[in-house]
Amino acid sequence: MSKISVKDLNLFYGDFQALKNITLNIEEKKVTALIGPSGCGKSTFLRSLNRMNDLIDGVKIKGDLKLEEQDIYQKDVDVVALRRRVGMVFQKPNPFPKSIYENVAYGPRRYGIKTRKQLDEIVEKSLKKAALWEEVKDRLSKSALGLSGGQQQRLCIARALAMEPEVLLMDEPTSALDPIATAKIEELIVELKKEYTIVIVTHSMQQAARISDETAFFLMGEVVEVDTTQKIFTKPRDKRTEDYVTGRFG
Amino acid sequence: MRNQFVRQLNDLNIKLLKMGAMVQEIIEVAVKALTTQNLELARKVYELDDDIDNIELEIELECMNLIALQQPMAKDLRVIGTVLKIITDLERMGDHAVNIAKVVLEIGEEPFVKPLIDIPKMAKLAQAMVKKSLDAFMNADIELAREVANDDEAVDEIYEKIYTELINKMIAENTIVKQATNLIFIGRYLERIADHATNIGERVIFIETGENIEIN
Numbered sequence: 001m002s003k004i005s006v007k008d009l010n011l012f013y014g015d016f017q018a019l020k021n022i023t024l025n026i027e028e029k030k031v032t033a034l035i036g037p038s039g040c041g042k043s044t045f046l047r048s049l050n051r052m053n054d055l056i057d058g059v060k061i062k063g064d065l066k067l068e069e070q071d072i073y074q075k076d077v078d079v080v081a082l083r084r085r086v087g088m089v090f091q092k093p094n095p096f097p098k099s100i101y102e103n104v105a106y107g108p109r110r111y112g113i114k115t116r117k118q119l120d121e122i123v124e125k126s127l128k129k130a131a132l133w134e135e136v137k138d139r140l141s142k143s144a145l146g147l148s149g150g151q152q153q154r155l156c157i158a159r160a161l162a163m164e165p166e167v168l169l170m171d172e173p174t175s176a177l178d179p180i181a182t183a184k185i186e187e188l189i190v191e192l193k194k195e196y197t198i199v200i201v202t203h204s205m206q207q208a209a210r211i212s213d214e215t216a217f218f219l220m221g222e223v224v225e226v227d228t229t230q231k232i233f234t235k236p237r238d239k240r241t242e243d244y245v246t247g248r249f250g
Numbered sequence: 251m252r253n254q255f256v257r258q259l260n261d262l263n264i265k266l267l268k269m270g271a272m273v274q275e276i277i278e279v280a281v282k283a284l285t286t287q288n289l290e291l292a293r294k295v296y297e298l299d300d301d302i303d304n305i306e307l308e309i310e311l312e313c314m315n316l317i318a319l320q321q322p323m324a325k326d327l328r329v330i331g332t333v334l335k336i337i338t339d340l341e342r343m344g345d346h347a348v349n350i351a352k353v354v355l356e357i358g359e360e361p362f363v364k365p366l367i368d369i370p371k372m373a374k375l376a377q378a379m380v381k382k383s384l385d386a387f388m389n390a391d392i393e394l395a396r397e398v399a400n401d402d403e404a405v406d407e408i409y410e411k412i413y414t415e416l417i418n419k420m421i422a423e424n425t426i427v428k429q430a431t432n433l434i435f436i437g438r439y440l441e442r443i444a445d446h447a448t449n450i451g452e453r454v455i456f457i458e459t460g461e462n463i464e465i466n
Contacts, residue, residue, distance in 0.1 A: 206321055235322050235460035245323040247252040 003028035003167060003197040004049060008064035011044060011053065018044045020221045022063070026167075026214075031198045033208035033229065036218035037249065042201045044219065046169050049199065051079050052087035067167070078236060084111075087165035088182035091172040094113045094153030095159070100127075100136050103155055107163045109116065122162050129195075129221060130158035131188050150181025154188065161192075168192065170200040186211050209233045217241045255320045259329065262312055266333050266352045269305045270384040271378075273340045276302065277380065277443060280347040281373040284436065285366060290420070295351035302344040306337045328460065332453045336387070339446040343380065346439040348437045361428040362433075363419065368438055372408040375401060376444040383450035392458050398451035405444040414436040 004026035019041045026032050026049075034042040044053065051072060051217045053059045065072050075230040095103050104123045113119055118221035123140070127133040134156040134166055136147070146154055154174060160168060170189070174182040189198060189211050201206050206216055209229060215235075225232065225241045243249045276298040283291035313334045316322060322330055353405045380399045386395035456462050 205323070210325075234327065236324060244326050246326050247255065247323075 001028045002026060004066065004192050004199075005064070006065045007064040008074055009045075009048065009061070010063075011041075011048060012058075012060040013056070014058045019048070022223055024216055024223055024226055026197060026199055028197050029193055029195070030173045030213040031193050031200060031211055032214045033212035034199065034207060034216050034217065035203075036207050036220060036244070038203075039220075040218040041221040042216075042218045043171055046171055046199060049169055050083050050088060051077075051168070052083075052088065054079065084163045084166040085165055086169060086170070087160035087163055087194055088169045089153070089173050093145070093149055093156050093175050095152050095155050096146055097143065099141045100147070100155060101140040103160045104158050107159065108172050111163075126158040126162040127155075129161050129192070130154045131184065131191070132158055135177050148181070150177050150184060153177060153181070155186060157185075157188065165196065167197045167199065169249075170198065174202055175203060182207075183220055203231070217244060219244070246247060252320075255316075255322075255326075258316060258348055259326065262309070262316065262330070262333060265305070265309055265312070266336060267384060267388055269302065269309060269337060269340050270380075272298065272302050272305065274377065274380055274384075276344050276347040277373075277377055280350040280354070281370070281377070281458055283351055285361060285370055285374075287354065287357070289355060289358065292351040292354040299348045300346045302341060303318040306341045306405075309337050310334065321381075325457065325460075328457045332457050335449050336453055339449045343443045343446050346443050349439045350436055353436055356465070357432060360429065361403045363429050366433075368374045368408050368412050368415075369433065369440070372405055372412070372437065372440045375405050375408070376440045376447070379405070379444050379447035383447040383454070386451060387457075390458055392452070392455055395451035397447050402444050402448045405441055409437045409441040 002025040004024055006024045006026075009019055009022040010017065022041075022045060024045075032113060034046060036042050047053045048061065048065065048071075053061065061073060067082070067085065070077070096106065098106070101123055104126050106121045108119060108122050113122065124133060124137075127136060132151060137150060137153075144152065147155060153176075157168075157173075174185050175187065184205065189200065190197060193213075200208075200212065212229045215229045215232040216225065216231065217224045217238075217240075225236055225238045227236070229239075232241060233245055236245060240249075251355045276295055279291055279298060282288065283295065313330050316330055317327075320326075379398050383392055383398045384399070385391065386398065413434055416434050420427050420430045452463060
């Protein structure tokens with residue numbers, strides 16, 4: 001079932017058209033990888049899924065983008081509520097300069113959860129889901145900045161999960177991490193798809209191959225091909241996809 | 251562009267074709283040893299087989315290295331995976347040539363129980379199939395690969411004929427059982443060589459289309 005359906009999406013940064021007629025369905029509780037060379041539009045597309053592009057001056061967007069039945073670019077859409085449903089994890093871990101506990105409790109607290117007991121529960125549950133609980137449970141009041149890069153990134157995932165999103169967007173979430181931390185995040189992503197719909201932008205084709213169910217290949221603002229990951233990496237239909245995944249591109 | 255990888259893949263193809271040429275040679279020598287009852291040639295087959303076993307290991311190792319170091323995808327992966335399978339087919343053909351040589355040594359200089367007509371014919375067909383399958387690989391020629399499968403039927407037919415003829419001969423004349431059985435074996439080895447060539451044909455189709463098909 002499609003969690004997100006995109007039809008004829010066009011996006012302009014001023015005069016520059018960054019996305020051209022994108023039609024793409026994101027399946028529920030699956031991992032969808034977006035691959036393609038730098039500047040192909042994959043991060044722009046990812047950011048359009050929770051309207052993060054709204055923050056950039058001069059952006060114009062046309063087309064249909066539905067989260068389930070809701071057209072997310074309708075005027076009356078509450079963008080903050082949308083971003084609760086569609087959470088995001090960025091390339092570089094960006095914890096707040098606060099305690100580990102406060103990083104996770106921050107969002108729920110802002111949304112009105114005040115009792116310590118409830119917050120404790122959310123923090124523990126989110127850290128467990130992010131496979132970080134065992135490593136930090138004895139130092140929740142310590143600064144998040146004292147964690148390793150990989151731990152910080154899992155903390156950011158926990159922070160996103162604390163808002164109980166339905167979709168998790170990840171923009172190259174392991175590009176700043178070493179192979180061991182990367183493997184942990186990858187394991188986590190596979191685990192998380194049981195409950196969440198995940199869309200990940202990655203420059204590592206091996207990573208896309210390892211963890212995703214569906215892969216979309218972007219090139220110069222267009223989706224060249226979208227199919228099961230197995231198909232994309234073993235027998236893509238389009239010559240340009242074949243050239244890209246076999247490293248003969250450019 | 252991955253120039254180094256493309257070069258390594260090219261080298262792998264060349265090495266596979268070299269192994270193919272070695273296998274064609276060993277079959278040729280084994281068949282010649284049989285038809286001319288040349289024991290010297292039969293012994294040479296054993297030496298040639300050692301070289302084939304060595305090059306098989308070399309190619310296998312190269313495939314493993316390419317997979318580990320270059321992470322091939324899509325068609326590149328199909329080529330490497332297929333090369334790994336083709337070398338097994340080629341190596342088996344070499345073994346069958348050795349089996350033929352073994353029979354030649356066993357028959358020795360004893361006269362044949364009947365003039366060899368169908369066996370050389372069958373050998374010629376099987377050898378042509380081996381060549382065709384390797385040409386199909388080299389030129390990525392799907393049509394030629396399919397032809398190999400058609401030729402296999404003719405080989406099977408001759409084998410059936412040889413089998414029936416020799417069985418009947420044995421029933422009529424029991425002193426020839428040993429040699430006639432050996433000749434049936436030779437028919438069987440040639441028939442297997444043709445089957446391995448068919449496998450190679452099927453794999454060439456897989457590389458080009460990504461479809462795994464059983465053409466025979």
